[in-house]
Amino acid sequence: MGGWGAAGLLGGVVAVGASVQRMAGIGFALVAAPGLVLLVGAGPGVVLSNCAAGVISAVGLVGGWRQVRVRAMAPLVVAAAASVPLGSWVAARLPEPELLAVMGLLVTVAVLLVMWGVRVAALRGGRGALAAGAVSGFMNAAAGVGGPAVSLYAVNAGWTAREFVPNAQFYGVLVNLFSLFAKGLPRLDGPEWLCVSAGIAGGAVAGRWLAERVPDGPARRVVLGLALLGGLTTLGKGLLALQ
Template sequence: MASLGGVLAVAAVALGATMQRATGLGFALVAAPFLVIILGPFTGVVLANLLSAAVNVVVLCSTARALHGRLAVEMILGVLAAVPLGAWVVTSLPGPLLLIGVGSITAASVAWVARGNPMLFLRRRGGPLLSGFTSGFFNTTAGTGGPPLAVYALSTNWEQRSFVPTVQVVGLATNLLSLAAKGMPGLSGPLLLSCVAAMAVGIAAGQLLSRWLPAERARRWVTALALIGSLTAVGKGVTALW
């Protein structure tokens, strides 16, 4: 844990937890790349899933009053349908090309909506189910489940106060399904404890940040995080092709 890489990983966990509490998204987008570099692809992603699930629970505990239960259930049904398909696709198609494709589609969608062009079909009855399916599929194949939920929020003018707890429930379901499918590897005790402590600090900082963060600015941060996650997936795919 004394290494520079370990320090950066812990700092990324703290920053990711701050963003997750303040905006509803951001933990995996910020922390996962560093954890993957330090621990390798499998262990890094699994640890990111584990910590993200813990962040989901803690954030939900302080925001649950604004939870949109019906919307969360519809999205989780989409996630449940998508995870097996995503797992099959991952084992059937070249990983780098899949990352590039998924990331490019999501980045284009985020950019389209951010310019003020909502995807009106998401406002229809099946919109939450489709968004949950897309999120579950992208999470399984590229580790970027947040951007599709951000696209749904931007397209439907979803209130930030309700968005935060609802996506925690959806994210928790997705992370638990991912952990169940992949299992738990051996983890370094000092690193795990340091990450848990950093996570607690980040959540506390995000709690303070959320009190003065205007809804419009939070929406812009969600858009930025979604775009960063999408472009990260593309970058991972391009790098893997070299």
């Protein structure tokens, strides 16, 4: 990228994603990852998404860590740790047009499944947790979007929104750390790091303000609508680059 203008645009995308996650408890990667990929490229965008999503998850976890169900989350975390290396390997070897198309498709399909609240018997119990964690870890490392698989598991396990949010934040911290250990930190210059950090901080403050004023239903629709738009845009760019 280069320059303060481009860095500011990067920080703006991060701020939108951070505010959405702080408001709704989920959604940073779904909303921000497609934009980051379009701005800095597929590989760097996914790594930056992992980094920023891990930080904003940690910020959200500060006030809710006592509600984390560590025993219930353990199978998800273990399965994600096992599948992250495969996702990193795939992301490192796919050419950028193919990676853009795959990422856009994964985001689009994941959003539609969450919108429809798909019920799958295989996503219940211990085996369901392992399956959801494995899919989530792979998607997080390959495309920066590991949340939908965990969301679907929570829906099928009958978790309430109050139960889901702190556990999703806890999981987000760990799965993004796994992804960063596998791929390393994003390579940004000084202005970019400054604007991304400001975006995380500003988004966290704005999201907390919005969370007190926007009901869960509208907040969820905004998150999924933005994510679907980003997924379709990224898919379209990848398909065009393949021609």
